[in-house]
Amino acid sequence: MRKSKAKTAETRKRIVGAASALFRSEGIHATGLAEVMNAAGLTHGGFYRHFDSKDQLVAEAFDDASVSLRRTLEKVVGNKKGKAAIAAIVENYLAFKHRDNPASGCAFSSMGSELGRANNKTRGEASRAFLKLVEAISRHLPDGESAAAKSEAIFLLSAMIGALTMARVVDDPKLSLAILRSAKDHCAAPR
Amino acid sequence: MRKSKAKTAETRKRIVGAASALFRSEGIHATGLAEVMNAAGLTHGGFYRHFDSKDQLVAEAFDDASVSLRRTLEKVVGNKKGKAAIAAIVENYLAFKHRDNPASGCAFSSMGSELGRANNKTRGEASRAFLKLVEAISRHLPDGESAAAKSEAIFLLSAMIGALTMARVVDDPKLSLAILRSAKDHCAAPR
DNA sequence: TGTACATCAGTGAACGCGCGTTCACTGATGTAC
């Protein structure tokens, strides 16, 4: 049943995509490899033709999620500049749609506390992904290359990640709304 | 080997305390009941004399952690008022000591993404615990009872949780420091 | 206050189950001539 190189590469992508969604919606530890392979339309035995270990899949799935988040942010920014660009990013990140769909959203919010205990490779990728997002935000702040803008962007991103995480933790819809709204109020118009 | 009521209550507390620390340092899913019981100086078989299920322990362990966090914050505030009180809370929360000791720190930062998938009881307790912390912060803001102060406190807390989480995720010490510092800069002197 | 008995905290073995990982096998793909 050997497959063509093109098909094989396609299958691999499908596995990473399925893992990326499952890890974000159910957590890394709670998601089994059999579940991932099943979601990719395969049986679990074939996993090791594509990856060395679950850890490797975690790293690649995280990378997949972070690339997809950056693309989304670029899309919502479009041609907007300055405050309008920041506002678009903030509105999009703190939207109900994002809160209610962790599987396709920011991996820092959905796997944050698990990432802190991940292996070195994954944490390294997480650091680089975080910095790329910081850069994508600071670019739209006044004096975008400055240390102050970078610090501001770091804070905006951390704050949004915390707010989205907590908006998912609380079970009171009004409180969840209040968390998102307070973060929007404070982040959409940075100093 | 029946134990006195006092001893039994003491044992139960020890189990909850051990669970509280382990869940925060290794994650809920990654911590087994045998590990918890072992840390409490017992064998795993006795667990169900004290709790109905792991879920119940999770809820109680979370509660234990959140009470302990409130006590810590009360302690660092002491007699301080207004800005000084807020600054003390922020400095304490975003300290290296807190970042490097998740087992005794804020449960929202260490288990945030897992709490979002916890059962109803735990999420209900998480909501109440979050609100109590919000109240403990807003009390020190100008016009502390107002909706604006509450919103401000919600934002401060969410932002600090996000910053601490991310400071633990990244593997670059300088970036981790930058995350904590940017959050301190923005939170210590609220508008 | 002392005795007899019921209660139950804790132990350690066992339960079924799902985990990550390995492996023999199949058969289509890729390659060497």
Next chain:
DNA sequence: TGTACATCAGTGAACGCGCGTTCACTGATGTAC
């Protein structure tokens, strides 16, 4: 271009292991008289 053979993607059974949970048992504690 055609043939022969090596490669390897995917299957499904199996591995040892740790999980949450249950249970028979022990013996000190609590209680009823």
